[in-house]
Amino acid sequence: MRKEIYLALAQRLLEGLKLVEGRHMPLLTASEVDTYREYPSVIRHVDLWNNNVEFIQEDEIWDRPAVFVEFAPIEWKPLSGRGGEFTTRSRVLLHVVTDWQGSAAAASPLQADSLQVFDLLDEIHLVLSDLTTPELHHFELVESRTNHNHEDILENIEIYEYRGQKLI
Numbered sequence: 001m002r003k004e005i006y007l008a009l010a011q012r013l014l015e016g017l018k019l020v021e022g023r024h025m026p027l028l029t030a031s032e033v034d035t036y037r038e039y040p041s042v043i044r045h046v047d048l049w050n051n052n053v054e055f056i057q058e059d060e061i062w063d064r065p066a067v068f069v070e071f072a073p074i075e076w077k078p079l080s081g082r083g084g085e086f087t088t089r090s091r092v093l094l095h096v097v098t099d100w101q102g103s104a105a106a107a108s109p110l111q112a113d114s115l116q117v118f119d120l121l122d123e124i125h126l127v128l129s130d131l132t133t134p135e136l137h138h139f140e141l142v143e144s145r146t147n148h149n150h151e152d153i154l155e156n157i158e159i160y161e162y163r164g165q166k167l168i
Contacts, residue, residue: 001135001166005092006069008133010046013067016127017042024119026126042120043067049095064153065120068095076166084168091142094158096121100150121156128160137163 018025018039027033044063049070072091079085098117102110121144131139143159 001164002071002074004133004135005071005162005164006048008131008136009067009069009092009094009128012127012131013043013046013124014041017123024123026123028127042123049093064097064099066097067124068097069093070095074164086166086168088164088166089161090164091159091161094124094160096124096156096158098154098156100152100154117154117156121158124158135165137165 016027018036045066049068070093074088074090076086101113104114139162142161145157147155
């Protein structure tokens with residue numbers, strides 16, 4: 001189930017938010033995705049989380065904005081009367097890593113650029129809001145965390161809760 005969820009997230013993140021004529025365009029329908037398929041993705045890299053921000057100098061280089069997928073612990077519950085079928089209510093954490101654009105202070109000339117990261121988080125939520133697969137249901141944003149102790153990169157963590165199913 002984790003593989004299917006990861007692949008669905010990666011596909012939606014890479015195909016669902018495009019850079020069109022210098023502007024971010026969230027694509028919400030299959031026809032929009034087909035129409036803008038050749039445009040570059042706003043999200044430049046998707047991978048599994050491996051404390052990537054902590055080891056950025058030692059790790060492989062990845063383009064930003066990047067999204068790293070971290071699965072919270074999953075507690076499985078067997079469905080009664082259905083041998084080998086399990087259900088869960090769990091969470092997935094999306095580590096959204098961007099370049100820091102500068103001070104967001106009221107008088108800063110960089111304020112607008114600096115605060116665009118929050119627009120990006122809203123756009124990501126928009127393209128993920130109806131994500132459903134046979135293994136994944138009720139994918140909803142439940143928590144947001146912003147790293148306020150950063151240097152050149154900024155990490156925001158968007159936490160989604162979902163109901164999952166697994167057949168063994």
